[in-house]
Amino acid sequence: MAFQILLNFILAFIWMFLQGSYDPAAFFVGYLLGLLIIYTFRRFFKSRFYVHRVTAVLNLLYIFMRELVLSNIAVLKLILKPQLDIKPGIFALPTDLTEDWEITILANLITLTPGTLVVDVSADNKILYVHAMDIDDAEQSIKSIKDSFEVAIMEVSR
Amino acid sequence: MIEIVRVIVGCCVVTGALLSLVTAFGLIRLPDVYTRNHAASKSATMGVMLVLLGAFLYFYTEEGYADARLILAISFIFLTSPVAGHLISRAAYNSGVKLWGHSVQDDLREHRLVQNSKEHLPACEPREADTKSQP
Numbered sequence: 001m002a003f004q005i006l007l008n009f010i011l012a013f014i015w016m017f018l019q020g021s022y023d024p025a026a027f028f029v030g031y032l033l034g035l036l037i038i039y040t041f042r043r044f045f046k047s048r049f050y051v052h053r054v055t056a057v058l059n060l061l062y063i064f065m066r067e068l069v070l071s072n073i074a075v076l077k078l079i080l081k082p083q084l085d086i087k088p089g090i091f092a093l094p095t096d097l098t099e100d101w102e103i104t105i106l107a108n109l110i111t112l113t114p115g116t117l118v119v120d121v122s123a124d125n126k127i128l129y130v131h132a133m134d135i136d137d138a139e140q141s142i143k144s145i146k147d148s149f150e151v152a153i154m155e156v157s158r
Numbered sequence: 159m160i161e162i163v164r165v166i167v168g169c170c171v172v173t174g175a176l177l178s179l180v181t182a183f184g185l186i187r188l189p190d191v192y193t194r195n196h197a198a199s200k201s202a203t204m205g206v207m208l209v210l211l212g213a214f215l216y217f218y219t220e221e222g223y224a225d226a227r228l229i230l231a232i233s234f235i236f237l238t239s240p241v242a243g244h245l246i247s248r249a250a251y252n253s254g255v256k257l258w259g260h261s262v263q264d265d266l267r268e269h270r271l272v273q274n275s276k277e278h279l280p281a282c283e284p285r286e287a288d289t290k291s292q293p
Binding site for chain 2: 018064068069070071072075079084092107109111112115116118120122127129131146
């Protein structure tokens with residue numbers, strides 16, 4: 001992916017040299033033309049066309065923001081409720097992610113999810129230990145984490 | 159236009175202060191380290207971010223000054239506070255802080271006990287480990 005972006009920059013610079021005008025507008029036009037060229041020649045690269053990955057990163061950022069707002073509302077409700085009828089506990093969450101940065105992002109996302117907080121990662125990076133405010137829906141939250149976050153992170157890394 | 163932005167700035171700052179207040183309530187009311195950490199690592203993050211966002215918008219519209227340091231501060235807080243929450247709860251767990259009495263499940267404890275009985279530390283609570291790993 002980094003190689004494709006670098007190639008796109010080089011193509012944009014070549015466009016600037018061909019034009020003989022060195023302003024941001026020329027760079028922008030050259031960048032768009034280079035994007036077109038890279039899209040045309042995408043079958044020669046090993047990885048996917050990099051715009052897909054950029055949109056995946058933006059999607060991940062959107063999920064981060066949404067979860068932050070939702071978790072704040074959930075914690076607010078829990079704290080301001082008159083009775084404290086929570087059932088906390090630690091459950092194990094097996095994960096399919098392998099790279100270190102992927103697991104870091106997953107742990108950060110889980111920490112920002114309503115009612116969950118990562119306590120520990122097992123030594124072989126296979127299991128995350130998550131502290132939950134309400135353990136009753138642990139199974140369901142495992143499923144939802146797997147469905148939304150892991151898929152979104154895999155979309156970036158693959 | 160300016161009036162709308164003023165209303166937005168007011169909402170941001172007041173909501174952020176409210177969230178910080180709720181965090182303080184949570185730190186007093188909740189029963190143990192881990193549940194308190196929930197309140198501290200989520201509501202405090204959002205509260206500080208909203209206050210900073212309000213300050214940024216205020217200086218941008220009233221003074222025409224876009225302070226990039228505020229944006230950087232927002233992103234740094236956003237990145238670091240979940241990690242801080244994780245590290246505090248992990249340090250608490252490793253130094254043996256008990257969960258709240260009404261907690262219902264503790265997979266990590268079972269995992270640790272199994273590992274201790276399997277690998278080394280034969281003197282470290284072998285009886286408890288045996289009873290735990292038998293079923």
